[in-house]
Amino acid sequence: MTQDPQTVNRPPDSSPTSTEASIAVGHPRNATNLGRGLVSVVARWEVLLIVILAVVIWEGNQISPFYIDWTNFGFSTGGTMEVAIMALAMTPIIITGDIDLSVESMVGLSGAVLGVLWAGGLPLQFGIPIVLCVGLVGGLFNGMLVTRWGLPALVVTLGTLALYRGLAQVVLGTSYVSNFPKAFTDFGQGYVPGTSVPWTLLAFLTAAAIFCVVIHMTWIGRQVFAIGKNKEAARYSGVRVATLRTALFAVSGMVAAFAGVMLALRTNSVRSDNGSGLTLIVVMIAVLGGVDINGGKGTIPGVILAVFTLAALQSALRLAGVSSEYQNVTIGLLLIFSVITPQLARQFRVLADRVRQGRHRPVRDPIPGEVVR
Amino acid sequence: MASNVAVGANARRRVGALIGGFARSRELTLAVVLVALATLVAARAPNFLASTNVVSVTALAAIIAIAAVGEALVIITKNIDLSVESTIGLVAFVVAEVLKQHNLPIPAAWAIGIGLGLALGMANGVVIAIFRVPSIVATLGTLSIYRGLTYWVANGHEINSNDLPAGYTDAASRSILGFRIGDFQFPGVPIFVVLAVFVVIVAALALRYTVPGRQLYAVGSNAEAAATIGIRSQSTVFLAFSLCGMLAGVAGVLWGMEFGQLYASSGTGQSLAIIAAVVVGGVSISGGSGTVIGAAIGALFLGLINNALTVLLLPQEWLQMIYGAVILFAVSTDALIQLRSQRAKARSRIR
Numbered sequence: 132m133t134q135d136p137q138t139v140n141r142p143p144d145s146s147p148t149s150t151e152a153s154i155a156v157g158h159p160r161n162a163t164n165l166g167r168g169l170v171s172v173v174a175r176w177e178v179l180l181i182v183i184l185a186v187v188i189w190e191g192n193q194i195s196p197f198y199i200d201w202t203n204f205g206f207s208t209g210g211t212m213e214v215a216i217m218a219l220a221m222t223p224i225i226i227t228g229d230i231d232l233s234v235e236s237m238v239g240l241s242g243a244v245l246g247v248l249w250a251g252g253l254p255l256q257f258g259i260p261i262v263l264c265v266g267l268v269g270g271l272f273n274g275m276l277v278t279r280w281g282l283p284a285l286v287v288t289l290g291t292l293a294l295y296r297g298l299a300q301v302v303l304g305t306s307y308v309s310n311f312p313k314a315f316t317d318f319g320q321g322y323v324p325g326t327s328v329p330w331t332l333l334a335f336l337t338a339a340a341i342f343c344v345v346i347h348m349t350w351i352g353r354q355v356f357a358i359g360k361n362k363e364a365a366r367y368s369g370v371r372v373a374t375l376r377t378a379l380f381a382v383s384g385m386v387a388a389f390a391g392v393m394l395a396l397r398t399n400s401v402r403s404d405n406g407s408g409l410t411l412i413v414v415m416i417a418v419l420g421g422v423d424i425n426g427g428k429g430t431i432p433g434v435i436l437a438v439f440t441l442a443a444l445q446s447a448l449r450l451a452g453v454s455s456e457y458q459n460v461t462i463g464l465l466l467i468f469s470v471i472t473p474q475l476a477r478q479f480r481v482l483a484d485r486v487r488q489g490r491h492r493p494v495r496d497p498i499p500g501e502v503v504r
Numbered sequence: 505m506a507s508n509v510a511v512g513a514n515a516r517r518r519v520g521a522l523i524g525g526f527a528r529s530r531e532l533t534l535a536v537v538l539v540a541l542a543t544l545v546a547a548r549a550p551n552f553l554a555s556t557n558v559v560s561v562t563a564l565a566a567i568i569a570i571a572a573v574g575e576a577l578v579i580i581t582k583n584i585d586l587s588v589e590s591t592i593g594l595v596a597f598v599v600a601e602v603l604k605q606h607n608l609p610i611p612a613a614w615a616i617g618i619g620l621g622l623a624l625g626m627a628n629g630v631v632i633a634i635f636r637v638p639s640i641v642a643t644l645g646t647l648s649i650y651r652g653l654t655y656w657v658a659n660g661h662e663i664n665s666n667d668l669p670a671g672y673t674d675a676a677s678r679s680i681l682g683f684r685i686g687d688f689q690f691p692g693v694p695i696f697v698v699l700a701v702f703v704v705i706v707a708a709l710a711l712r713y714t715v716p717g718r719q720l721y722a723v724g725s726n727a728e729a730a731a732t733i734g735i736r737s738q739s740t741v742f743l744a745f746s747l748c749g750m751l752a753g754v755a756g757v758l759w760g761m762e763f764g765q766l767y768a769s770s771g772t773g774q775s776l777a778i779i780a781a782v783v784v785g786g787v788s789i790s791g792g793s794g795t796v797i798g799a800a801i802g803a804l805f806l807g808l809i810n811n812a813l814t815v816l817l818l819p820q821e822w823l824q825m826i827y828g829a830v831i832l833f834a835v836s837t838d839a840l841i842q843l844r845s846q847r848a849k850a851r852s853r854i855r
Contacts, residue, residue: 230640276832280839285584285640286789290831293776297825304821403821411644424638456768460652463645470637478636 176421176473180436184443191447198450201327207446208439209320209329209397213238213390214409215438216335218416219342220386222434224379225417226346227358228426229277229284231380234387234413236295237269238406241391243299246308246401255315263388269295270384274377292410299403309400319396331393335438338386343431355379359427415462416441419469530786530838531798538805541812549815557815559694563676565807566700567758568774569800572781573707574625574751576799577744579782580711582724582791583632583639585745586775588752590650591624593771595756597654597663600766604667613672617757618750624650625749629742639745647775651768658768665764675761696758700800703751707796720744725792780827781806784834806830 191198217234224231241262248258269291276287318330346352357365358372366372395401420437422429444465448458546552571588578585599617602608624646631642665673679692711717722730723740730737760766785802787794806827813823 276836280836281843282835282839283789286783286835287832289776289779289783290828290835292828293780293824293831294828297822297828300821300824301819304819411648414641414644418641424641454655456655457652459648463648463652467631467637467642467645467649470641471631471635474636 177430177433177436179472180420180433180440184436184440187440187443187447191443191450194447195450198447203446203450205322205327205329205332207442207449208332211438211442211445212329212331212335213394213397213406214412214416215442216338216393217383217387217390217409217413218420218434218438219335219338219431220379220383221413221417222342222420222422222429222431223346223352223355224284224383225414225422225424226355226426226429227376227379228362229376229380230288230414230424231270231273231284231383232288232410232414233269233273233291233295234383234390235406235409236292236299237266237384237387238391238394238409239299239403240269240295240302241266241388242395242401242405243303243403245392245395247302249311250308255312259392262392263385266385266388266391267381268384269388270381271377273384274380277380278373278376296403296407299405303401303403305403307400307402311396311399316396316399319393319399331397334393339431339435343435346431351375356427412441412462415466418466424470531795531801534785534798534801534805538801538808541805541808545808545812545815549817552811552815557811559677559679561807561811562694562804563696563758563762564810565804566694566696567755567762568778568781568807569700569803570703570758571752571755571774571778572785572799572803573703573796574748574755575778576782576785576787576794576796577707577711577720578639578748579779579787579789580720580724580791580794581741581744582727583741583744584643584779584789585628585748586640586643586779587624587628587646587650588748588755588778589771589773589775590647590654591621591749591752592756592759592774593769594624594650594654594657595621595753596760596763596770597657597766597768599757600663600668600672600760601657603669603672604663610669610671610675614757617760618753621753621756622746622750625746625752626742628749629745632745633738633742651772654770655768660768662768663766668760668764672761673764676758696762699754699758703754704796704800711796716740716743721792723791777806777827778803780831783831786834786838788838789835 188199197203217238221231221234244265245255245258245262248261249255253261273284273288273291276282277284320329322329323333346355354365354370354375357368357370358375362372391406394405398405416437417429417434418424419440420429420434422434441462444461445458448461453461542552551557571592575585575588595617598620599613602616603613628639628643628646631637631646632639676696677694679694680698681690681692683690683692711720719730719735719740720743722733722735723737727737730740756771759771763770781803782794782799783789783802784805785794785798785800787799809826809830810823812818813820813826
């Protein structure tokens with residue numbers, strides 16, 4: 132068993148008094164203190180996200196009369212669902228203190244395999260399960276390297292980020308495959324009949340419901356948070372840490388493969404560079420959704436809100452005529468500020484506590500930028 | 505009889521320790537593998553050693569090596585900088601744009617490039633060290649922000665080598681110390697390589713013998729202990745990111761010299777190659793160990809693999825896959841060696 136530095140270096144702020152759902156601002160330390168209790172509700176990250184979402188929608192409505200419109204809703208959410216569904220699977224991985232950078236390459240690899248199988252004459256109803264198995268195996272490979280050999284998830288998935296993209300290039304070369312059958316592209320592009328709800332949004336919401344129940348209402352979810360708080364303690368209390376972490380990577384691989392299928396069917400084309408650059412957005416959604424990159428904290432509802440915030444923002448920028456390169460700048464800025472804000476709030480709270488209590492609370496400074504590996 | 509067995513075991517252990525020590529010196533192992541690989545490729549493809557090929561391999565490897573030295577400084581402090589490729593791209597484009605618009609001497613271009621790189625690195629440092637944003641999140645953000653700035657500067661245009669002064673674009677092919685003895689012509693050492701070697705030596709000495717250099721290791725290996733003995737981790741991490749940005753700036757200027765043709769997307773994907781070089785070079789991603797010499801050899805190693813595919817006429821599609829396999833192989837062997845030595849230690853303690 133290798134020594135795990137993160138259990139030693141965990142800042143005291145993540146003491147058991149903080150619920151993983153609340154950001155650091157609201158510690159309901161004194162239940163009778165109504166004011167503080169109110170603050171803890173209002174200062175929840177999800178509430179803040181709802182405010183941001185409302186502001187974005189209000190601004191978007193100022194930009195264009197077509198913004199608040201079912202057609203635009205369908206269009207702007209439909210295009211985000213691949214990253215959205217991957218962010219769901221990324222959330223428990225980040226909560227346990229790991230990260231999976233290889234998802235974007237798995238999108239490319241699954242698309243490439245699907246394309247080759249389809250071009251070879253295999254019907255998609257057989258091709259898609261095969262591709263999902265490819266994703267499962269790729270995720271298992273990540274998980275085994277991380278847990279059995281004790282390698283840092285960051286490096287392993289950086290390696291497989293290159294490896295899976297390389298496999299996609301070997302499988303498909305520089306060619307491309309398109310002309311998937313209409314019954315399937317309808318899933319990627321079409322809407323539930325009679326509504327403006329894209330099929331992919333329905334798929335995302337189903338997946339989100341499953342993830343939400345599993346992470347927040349079952350023993351699996353409790354164990355995920357336990358691992359994120361303290362791996363050693365979790366192990367000694369009977370959590371099968373290695374197995375669970377491996378399983379999470381396997382799920383992430385399979386979900387990424389499914390996202391690859393969604394992307395292939397939505398764009399009706401497959402190239403070996405499908406999905407490149409998506410990891411940034413997936414991690415961004417998770418972080419924006421209030422998942423702590425150092426592990427131990429995060430909620431699925433927060434991530435769902437982050438998905439819709441991102442979709443609303445992208446749609447507003449698109450209607451304002453901002454090109455996609457600059458949209459990425461906005462996403463990058465949002466990413467950094469979504470982390471700075473709670474950090475500042477936490478420092479402010481520490482300062483306020485010191486002033487109130489009139490004594491120095493011993494707070495260890497974490498290494499700036501310290502990332503759990 | 506019993507003593508005989510003990511002596512044999514002792515000798516075996518000593519040989520084992522020697523081999524283990526050799527295998528554990530990543531720089532040495534990598535250098536041996538590097539030479540072996542180069543010999544193999546040269547035997548299969550004679551044009552591998554042609555001076556134009558050597559210059560082009562080493563020029564690109566030198567650029568990556570300089571950036572990898574900066575990245576190594578950051579990774580030693582247990583952080584990571586994913587934004588180097590965008591820094592390289594932005595610096596390369598801005599320097600070329602300035603040279604295109606104004607008639608400036610080359611040293612001024614250098615000053616602009618290094619200054620801009622330093623500023624971008626310091627911006628990372630502020631966000632990470634002062635605002636306490638995890639480095640992976642912060643640099644994921646600046647990766648796209650700096651790239652967006654490049655698109656803004658480029659404004660839909662690209663820069664051709666005819667737009668640039670000859671002194672700038674010629675530099676990549678210039679070399680020093682060339683000589684001729686009778687029929688034997690030594691083409692000299694490309695100045696990119698000279699510069700990279702200089703950077704590596706200065707960084708290696710600074711890391712080994714200066715106080716800030718040691719502090720980088722201290723913060724990366726045990727922040728608690730470092731804080732206890734009075735090292736300010738905030739300023740140390742800020743320093744690492746600033747230097748990383750500055751070296752990425754140097755790499756950016758060289759990038760412009762090497763390619764001449766610049767797009768807003770120039771340099772995309774190089775962060776992976778740079779971090780791969782650092783990791784393959786034996787710098788631990790969990791901080792506190794590794795050397796810049798290893799990182800530089802790692803860069804040369806990956807550059808060689810890249811070129812080997814070309815000269816051996818193997819499909820370029822394999823490159824990404826081989827990169828990934830090499831990274832995984834390098835970190836796995838590290839972990840296995842560590843596991844072995846831990847077990848061996850445990851066994852000897854029982855005895």
